[in-house]
Amino acid sequence: MELLTQTQKDLLSLERKLLNEIQITLVEYGVQDKDQRALEESIRQLDDFFLLVVVGEFNAGKSAFINALLGEAALEEGVTPTTTKVNILRFGEPRESIVLTENIESLTINSPLLKEISIVDTPGTNAIIREHEEITSLFIPRADLILFVTSADRPYTESEKTFLEQIQSWGKKVVLVINKIDILQTPQALEEVEEFVSENIKKLLKVDPVIFPVSAKLALQAKSGHPAVWEKSRFESLERYIQETLDEQSRLKLKLLNPLGVGKRLALQYSEFYDSRLKLLRDDLALIQDIEDQLKIFQRDMLESFEMRLSDIIKILLEMEQRGEDFFSEYIRLARIPDLIKKDKIQGIYEKEVVADVPNQVERKVTAIIDWLVDANLRQWQAITDHIAAGRQKYKGRMVGNIGSFNYDRERLISSIRDEANRVIESYDRVREADQIARRSQNAVAATAAISAGAVGLGTLVAVLASTLATDVTGILLAGVMAALGLFIIPTRRRNAKKEMRQKVRVMREQLTRSLGNHFREEIDRGLQMIRDTIDPYTRFVRAENEKNLQAHETLQGYLSEIIQIEDRIGNLQE
Template structure:
């Protein structure tokens, strides 16, 4: 079973690990440098003494209060801003002054009150020099306890209100000191100021902080004369050095980095939510485009099936004319005509083949032109959607650098894709596209029928294949047969030829349908692939960012849960 000391040490190590995890998160998610520095300071601060920061307006008596606390005039006081630096008071065997790398003044004093804690004096919240105020604001997150000094003659000023608002979200333990009670004309005036400060502090902080009313100047005088503190000031000292005993100080010290971690986690949760909002429209656009492409393919395939029915009808009409031709030609009274090979061939071309080549060419060309037009329309739709997205939010003001960076990268990619898509539309040559598709279709049909195409067109090729499918009509010669035998042979030959013709036409229709359907589907897929290739960088970027944002959200939730878990452990000590 762990001893209290082991539990405390375990919690310290756990909080350090938590801070390191948050730092890693900020590094990998382009966190602000000042937040990384803040976490580094917290890691250092965990191994340092309890840190008390004294803040307030200049001339509120901050330095005088610290002098009274230490029982000696170690800091300058006056009616002008005398504290121009962040001054850290630490224990030392002898008085010594130095500066840190960041310019903070460090004063070592042989004062026993500093053996268990360090005290920080800060420039006024209403400092004339802005850098002084920034020094104070940046140092506050490192504190374990904030003693906020306001004066009886100017209680809870606007600058004090703003300052407390700025540190409220850090989750600091705040104690309010009302200084200069010696100038109060009567106790009623003092009570009014106390009530005013209490009411405003509760409204601002959400809780009523510990409030003390003292006269720092009088406390230092009494201490020097008698060696003891006056009653009012003793209450402050008792709170700092006795009520906040080792256990309470330890709890406050550990709650401090948790407050920092929680504040940063909430900050980056808000940033994460803003990033998700920014990227959500892009995700929706990609979804819309993908849905549009999917519907485009379905509609094109369905529409082509209807269009191919016209081509197929031409073949069926050809078959019908062929069967009628056989019925009219294979007759006993036309035996002599059948012996004239050239005549039968001409009749077949005239009555059966007719304008089959032209008819098919027109219908196939119509289908190809339709395909090309629909392709161009699809490019125009995608271009329009991307153009709209490119113009949307481009002037949007984003508060955090991370979202700004995502927006800049996103705008750059969208602009590039927009230019590519517009160039495709502008340079789209419908005649060339149609010619290429027609050539591909001709090759597909020829390959399926295993014939040489040469320089002939698709309609002529199909006519050639259809004519060949009629079998060798002119090869049916009746030379050497008697008229009597003709009565028996012709019907059989006619039936045989008609069956063979129908079977061959059926085979042709199947091969033609499959070849053209495959080719058209292939052309549609090529068009879709070209669109997909163009928008791929945009899609890849958005999906990667969405995944990164989702992972970041999960990490932030986990950090928040861990902060709450350690808070509970600290409260249970």
Template sequence: MNDQIFDQQLQYYRTDLATHLKALQDISIAVGNKELTDWVSELRMRTTDPFMFVVVGEVKAGKSSFINALLSRDICKVAPDPCTDTVQQIVYGEKESTHVLNEHLKKITLPIDILKELAIVDTPGTNNVTIKEHQEITEHFIPHSDLIIFVFPCINPYQESAWKFLSYIHQEWHKKVIFILQQADLLAASPEGLNINLNNVVREAQKRGIDNPRTFCVSAKDELAGQTDKSGFHLIRAYIQENITGSNAVVLKLHNGVKTALHILEQLQKGLQTRQGQLEADQAFRLEVKQLLVQREQHSINEVDRVINYTLEGYHKVAKDLEQEMSEELGLFSLLGRTIKNLPLINKLSNTKSFNEWLEDFKNRLQKELTHVLQERLNSGIFDVAHNVQQMVAQIELKIQVTQKNPLINNDTVFTHIAEKRNGILGELKEYFNIFVKNDGKHMQPMTDNNPLWNIVAVLATGGGVTAVGGILATLSQGIWLDVTGGLVVALGLVVVGGGAQWSKHQVITEYNENIQRTSEELKRRIHEHLRPYIQNLKFDVDKHFLKFDAYLANEAKDIAQLTTQQQQTQQALEVLKNRLQNDYPNLALE
């Protein structure tokens, strides 16, 4: 094999690639995906490693025999039963040794010159499903490989698991692949059959997007037996010498590093696009919630105005009915009649209440009926306000459920941690609103001690009744100067008294109505005072629970913008490096 040739231009390219891979590593760290960061870190370290072959294929395809024949050494175990039960990394070393790295991976060092420029990875069969870790480790080596050697048994190159794995290798990582039909000695007597299988392998590879698949028919048995003229391995070695060893290996290594880095950046770009789409969907959802809050707040304020009008309407109706009774009772003949009927001689024969007794009864009924109508109408009106609030919260909860269901970002593998963070925040929001709806449903019963809306009813209704009665009684006390304690009204003073009673009645009714009006205004003010802050505080409380989500959206917008800029700059730089490599080495099979 030729010695490595490192010219100044290749050293420049290697330095350039190292710079871009450092930028890619910084991006992966910023992304916060440990697996991605590990991939890029290993890619950086492997840029100066020997060219790496990864040999794959199904169990008993002849992979281990192929490696033994290629290296002219019995390195990999060969037996009738499946032998390769671990991934074996074969590299150059001054002494032959085997290091067991773990139960699924071992490293073999050999003093073979070709291994100074090549490293070979022997893998278990693609259909060895008994140990899941085998495939995981194999897939871990694939991203960092420089050439995939796919080995098929020449008598049956149609194994399903092998072709599925090929699709993964090519579609996921766009790795350079060559195809080996091993055990060609088994079809030595049937060259037509070998050609048919070879052509079928070419067609299957082309179906999977490999335009010009390179295929080789070899016999490890013949090679190890010294029959090198018919083993086919001279063609493999010629391919390696022409395309891989010496400075070619460095160029291919650089090119593969660029391709792998670009592939990672393409995956990152797709992830960022998905993440941006998710951000825009989440921003639209948040805007909908804000608009809903504004609409529902206005609707609730309108409901408060309706509650006020509805409540005062009932309040005035009761006050008007009681005004009619008071007007009748304060009439001259009604007053005189009660006075006369309560004289000592007549009272024994009459059950008529004295004016003081009627006044006490009137006061109690006034308090009771006004409080009752306030309580009844406030209950009904506030129930509508509460129902409006419950509808708003239920709508928000539904929007959260829709937003949380089938999120775009959950399908992305690069930003799984962002998806988990987002789901956690939405889960907290959903839980809060779910509890709110359940509790609010329980509290939608009149006059409970749990819901602040219903506590308002008791305060306003009782307070309104007391205010009205207090003002009216003060009016009655000041306006009625007649002797209504049971004394005899003399006929001589009847005209004067009568005139004074009528004047006092007018004064009492006027001041009664004025007090009712003042009480109405006070009620209106107090209902506004109690209900509007409740609605505003509710909106504030909803917004408060969205603070974490709002912070997440702000951070997402900033992070996506920064990562997108870094990703685009690094991708453009790597594309330039890739084109320069292709222009400077046009005769090398880089693709």
């Protein structure tokens, strides 16, 4: 690694920069600690020797295999798990063991092979102590090349299959070694084992596997003074492959590619994670939009229905206006002058014949509108609650994994909407709600008429308005009397008096309908705003999370594109 061309140095610098950016990003996203450590270790491995990692079940002969590679019994062998820690074999003198961590030791051995590479001996993939298997799993991302050792008497076990699947996810180059072929009795038996392993590995890895059947035991014997068994060990082809694969240029390519493989695997894994979260958030956004669409339709239907109900009140007032017109025609004439000069009498007649039962009719109509509004609001709360419940059931169980408090916050906010809606429904007191709306209606009418509502009902307020009108109309009639006495009731004066009367009646009608109309439109908006206020925290959360997860997904996708570009450049390095 010391003698690099400028192109190689540039690639190494570019790769290190990209991997560090990915590492910082993943830390910001709060990804799992083991994934952060895997990337950190793979970046660190760029500055270390080429790392050849030997894995497999215990009793598959991993230690014996490494001894055969080194040509000496450097590691302890046995039928029980003898490797309980990760052992990193490096070149050095004197021979010694250095404890790096609780579960990792460095062994220095004076072996020519170790001048170019470091070899890692790992606990069995089926270790009795689960922690040992986890240590092995965590070390895989650091590997530049993996030699997977399986035993000829127990080839390709279930635990080996599971472990190979994990190795595959890291995108590592794997060479299969079938050890202990010396225990097989016939060439046909060996052929069957090779075929069995080859077919199953091909199904798993989707490529033709590189497989070497060997006897580590015979190979070590041959290197220890018994050369006659060397050919039978079939070790030479494996060593030649390793030598050719691990020449300087090939080691460099593998060294550069492996950390990228780790970064690629994590970028892809979390990109898919955020994509799945975005899909769920799209469902949440759709749920929110559905609710908002429902509320808009509800508002439109409520306003249309209210206008129809308000027209009933307008009709009552128009009928009163017509009776006033008839009343005026009847009393502005000479035969009625004795009655017209008696103000109290004519006012009483006006209230009886024109105003009549209008206050009670209006109050009954307003009460009916209030009851309708209260019932409609309750039904809308129930509809929102049912919609949210249906949405939760539809999306239940679709979250995969978790980073941060997303799941908790999302469920908490949805639950808060449901709980608040249920609370509103359960505590909905129709009588109390109707009474409150009625009081606000009275205050609205009273404010329009510039009078004090006090504790009186709406009908009384309407009656007060009507009485005020009656007083005004009486004044118009008295003015008509004066005109009659002075001008003998000319038709023009009667028409002007009627026009003035109509104006005052119309003002009273418009005041009442406008105040009621504005108030009830505000009541409809108030009910809708209560629902919107309830779901607002959830809405803000979903939109903020959607933006954050979209940015994370796009960032990781960008990293994947950069990784592929660097991989292509590494692949094009001159042999």
